[in-house]
Amino acid sequence: MGISHQNGKVSSKLRYLRAFCPIPSMDICERLSSLLNSAAVSPRLLIVLAHPDDEVLAVGGRLERMAGSQFLCVTDGARLDGNDARDHGFPGLSEYRAARRRELLRAFELAGLDGNLCARMLNLKGNLGRQVSDRRAALQLAEITESLTREIQEFTPEAVLTHPYEGGHPDHDACSFAVHAAIRLLSSKVPLIEAPLYHAGREGMEMGVFLPGGPPASIALLSKLQQHHKHERLACFVSQSQTLGLFGAEMEQYRMAPHYNFIEPPHAGLLFYEGFRWGISGQGFCELAKAALADLGLPRADA
Numbered sequence: 001m002g003i004s005h006q007n008g009k010v011s012s013k014l015r016y017l018r019a020f021c022p023i024p025s026m027d028i029c030e031r032l033s034s035l036l037n038s039a040a041v042s043p044r045l046l047i048v049l050a051h052p053d054d055e056v057l058a059v060g061g062r063l064e065r066m067a068g069s070q071f072l073c074v075t076d077g078a079r080l081d082g083n084d085a086r087d088h089g090f091p092g093l094s095e096y097r098a099a100r101r102r103e104l105l106r107a108f109e110l111a112g113l114d115g116n117l118c119a120r121m122l123n124l125k126g127n128l129g130r131q132v133s134d135r136r137a138a139l140q141l142a143e144i145t146e147s148l149t150r151e152i153q154e155f156t157p158e159a160v161l162t163h164p165y166e167g168g169h170p171d172h173d174a175c176s177f178a179v180h181a182a183i184r185l186l187s188s189k190v191p192l193i194e195a196p197l198y199h200a201g202r203e204g205m206e207m208g209v210f211l212p213g214g215p216p217a218s219i220a221l222l223s224k225l226q227q228h229h230k231h232e233r234l235a236c237f238v239s240q241s242q243t244l245g246l247f248g249a250e251m252e253q254y255r256m257a258p259h260y261n262f263i264e265p266p267h268a269g270l271l272f273y274e275g276f277r278w279g280i281s282g283q284g285f286c287e288l289a290k291a292a293l294a295d296l297g298l299p300r301a302d303a
């Protein structure tokens with residue numbers, strides 16, 4: 001596995017200094033990128049992503065090194081209308097929901113982790129067992145945010161990892177909004193980092209890279225073995241194989257999350273999810289974000 005950085009390679013002097021000096025929170029992204037390259041220990045992360053499989057796309061090549069982190073899945077990955085369940089040959093929504101959970105547990109098992117201990121679905125308001133359905137997160141922004149404040153307070157992570165605001169999937173953007181808003185509500189200083197999944201590019205879907213601009217990224221170039229592990233783990237998600245087959249496994253990257261203004265679309269032009277009939281536009285998402293900020297009592301700009 002090779003490590004590079006958009007601003008240049010990590011110097012040997014810097015590596016020497018790190019061996020003897022406490023690592024500041026600014027280096028969380030590089031610590032994450034350099035996992036498996038040395039005896040480096042993973043930061044204790046609260047990883048808040050939208051769907052079962054997003055965690056393997058984000059950190060799947062080094063999943064086995066993350067036993068001390070908690071993975072929180074904001075949605076159950078199953079659409080309420082049951083269409084996905086039917087399309088994948090399941091008799092009903094609950095069977096499809098359960099299958100997606102099993103796929104996730106199997107991916108963790110391959111990495112030597114017990115998913116029952118380190119991977120959970122987000123329960124809304126007081127662990128009442130209410131969960132968020134696929135493509136519904138944008139409709140429950142304030143509720144998800146309030147639930148996340150509790151999760152952050154209880155787990156006290158070293159850093160929180162979530163999606164960037166990139167217009168790839170409304171659930172991803174909702175997750176990003178909720179994490180940013182939860183940290184603001186708590187006035188927390190916990191570092192917030194992000195990993196890209198996909199968004200609209202010049203020639204269709206762009207995967208695994210950030211939108212242009214923003215803070216520099218730390219890039220982990222995965223070894224052949226890590227790429228093999230990542231492909232094996234992605235293959236656990238049989239129900240999602242059509243989509244996941246499009247993703248490469250050569251690298252994973254992270255950066256400190258910038259401040260986003262969620263009441264404006266993440267970029268100009270058509271957002272990736274606006275190319276589908278998913279019942280939500282980028283402008284519609286921004287309206288929901290505006291309403292949620294008001295509900296949460298947060299100033300509108302710069303969520």
Ligand SMILES: [Zn+2]
Pocket residue numbers: 050051054169172
């Ligand atoms: Zn996703």
